[in-house]
Amino acid sequence: MSVIRPAKTWPIPARLRLLPRGDRGYLAAAFALSAVIAMPFAALVYLALSGTSTNWSHLARTILPQASLVTLGLMLGVALVTGSIGVITAWLVARFSFPGRRMFSWALVLPLAVPTYIAAYCFVEFLHFAGPVQTAIRGVFGFTTSREYWFPDIRSLPGAVLILSSVLYPYVYLTVRMVFLMQGQKAADVARTLGASQATIFLRILLPLARPAIAVGVMLALMEAVNDIGAVEFLGVRTLTFAVYSTWLNRGDLYGATQIALLMLVMIVLLVSVERFARRKQRFTLGRADRPRPGADRLTGGKAVLAVAACALPILLGFAIPFAVLTDYAFERLDQLADPQLWRALQHTVVLAGITALVTIIAGFLLAYGVRLTGSRRLVLMTRLAVLGYAVPGTVLAIGILIPLAGFDNWVDAHLSAGFDLSTGLLLSGSGFAIVYAGFVRFMAMGHGALESGFAKLSPHLDMAARTLGRAPGSTLVEVLLPLMRPALMTAFLLVFVESSKELSATILLRPFDFETLATFVYAQTSRAAFEDGAVAALMIVLVGMLPVAILNRSILAETARS
DSSP: OTTOOBSOOOOOOGGGSOOHHHHHHHHHHHHHHHHHHHHHHHHHHHHHHHOOOTTHHHIIIIIHHHHHHHHHHHHHHHHHHHHHHHHHHHHHHHHEEOTTHHHHHHHTTGGGGSOHHHHHHHHHHHHSTTSHHHHHHHHHHTOOSGGGSOOOOSSSHHHHHHHHHHHHTHHHHHHHHHHHHHSSHHHHHHHHHTTOOHHHHIIIIIHHHTHHHHHHHHHHHHHHHHHOOHHHHHHTOOOHHHHHHIIIIISOOHHHHHHHHHHHHHHHHHHHHHHHHHTTTOOBOOOGGGOOOTTOEEOOHHHHHHHHHHHHHHHIIIIIHHHHHHHHHHHTTGGGGGOHHHHHHHHHHHHHHHHHHHHHHHHHHHHHHHHHHHOOHHHHHHHHHHGGGGGSOHHHHHHHHHHHHHHHHHHHHHHHHHHHSOOOOOSSTTSTHHHHHHHHHHHHHHHHHHHHHHHHTSOHHHHHHHHHTTOOHHHHIIIIIHHHTHHHHHHHHHHHHHHHHHOOTTHHHHOOTTOOOHHHHHHHHHHTTOGGGGHHHHHHHHHHHHHHHHHHHHHHHHHHHHO
16 A cells, blocks of 8 residues: 555665755745644643643543543454454455456455445444344244344444444555565465465465554554544444543533543554554565566365455445445435535535645645655654644544634734724634645645655656756656656545545534535434435445545556556
C-alpha cells in the first residue's frame, strides 16, 4: 500500500540541495504547515490543563476505568481479527491459483468503501429478531419466540470487533499483498526446492518478511477503530471516544471532555511510538528481481474449496451483507431521491472530500519534495510531527479545532463590531472550513505517505541530469518529477477522498447549523431509530467510495507490476 516505504531510499547528493535561501524557504513553509497541524493539539493541551472539570471525580471513578478497558479490548480484538484476515487472504491471492482468485484479488478491497457505522447499522438489521437469519432459524426449527433458542448479541464488544474488523481488514490486506507479490518470491522458491512445505514457507519466510507491513496495516485499522463514534454508540460499546462525545455534549462538561481526549492522545502516541520502536530495524526492499508471479501454486480439491471460502467470507461480511441490506431498504424508499436535502448532502460530501484531498496532497507534496530537495533533518522531524494527526480520533480533533477557530471568530467579530459596527458571525468555525481543516489534519499521514513512497522510488540522478541540462529546481519538478509522480499523486488523492467522504466523528461536531453530509444524514436518521429511512443516503456513501477504491486497487497493482 502507499503507506509502505521501501527501505532503500536514494541518498540526496549535497550538490542537489537548495541554496540556503531556498532551504530557509522550505523550512519556513514546513514550520507554517506544522504549526497549522499542531494548533488543535496545543489548544487541547491548554484547555485540558487550564480548566477543572466539576465531574472529574465521577468520570475517574465510574466512566474512565470501564471505558479504558473496553477501548483496549476493542483494539486488541480488531488487531487480531484484521491481522488474521488480511494476512491469510493476501497470502492466498498472491501465492496460489484457485477458482475465482482474480475476482477475489480486487473484491477483497470493496469493504473499504463501507463506513464502520453503516456496517454496524446493517449488521444489526440483518441479525435482528425480525431479520432474515433469525427468521430462517425459527422457520427451520419451529421456534416461535427468542426465549426458545440462543442467538449471539451483536450489540456487544465481540460484535463490535467482528463488525469493525470486517470493513477494516483491507488496510492489512493491501499492505501485505504488495509485500507477498514483491518480496520473498525467490526465497520461497528456494525453500520449495529444499522440500519445505507451504505452511513452513508461510510461517518461517513470508510472515517474518511481512511483519512491518502487518504492523502498518494493523495500526491503520486500529486508528480507524478508535476514531469510530457512530458504530460504537449504536452497538452500546462505551469506548473512550464515546466518553469524550458524551461528556462534552450530554453532560456539558468541555473541560472533562478535553481531559479525556488528552488521555487518549497520550495513549495513542505511546502506542504508535512502541509500534515504530518495535520495527525500527525492519525494512522493505522492493525490486525488479522479485517481479510478481501470483498464482504460482495451483490448489485443487478441498484446499481450493477452503481458499475460496476464506476469501469469500470477508467479502460477504464486509461488503455483501451491508450492500444487500442497504439496497433492500433503498428500493423501498426511492421516493427520497426527490428530496433536495439528500442531494445537498451528497454535494456537500463530494465537495468537502474533494477539497480536503486536494489541500492534503498539496501540503503533503510540499513536505515530501522539501525533504528530497533539502535533505534537512529539521524538515524530516517536522514532517513526522505533521503526520501525527491520523493517530488522533476525529472527536478529539474536533475539540482542538473548535476552540482556536471559535476564539479567532469571536476576536474578529468583536473588533469589527467595535470599530465598524459590523458583525461577522462565525467565519471559520461556522462554515465548512472547520470540516476541511479536520480532514486535512487527520488524513495528512495518508497523503504524505503515498507521496513520500513515490519520491523514494525516483533516483536523485534524474534531478542531477535535469540540473546539468540547465533546468532550475522548479522546471525539474514540473517537467521531470511530476509526470513520474502521477500514480502516487492519484493514490494519495483517492485515499484521502475515500476517508473524507466517510468521516463522521469530526463532521458531526464541526458542521454548521443545518449543514448535512451523507454521513450526518444517516446518523440523524439512525438516532431517531429510523435507519431504514437513511438507507438511500448510506447506499450513496458506499457507491461514492466504491469507484475510488476500485481505481486505487488497480493503481496499486499497476504500480506493483512496474516496480
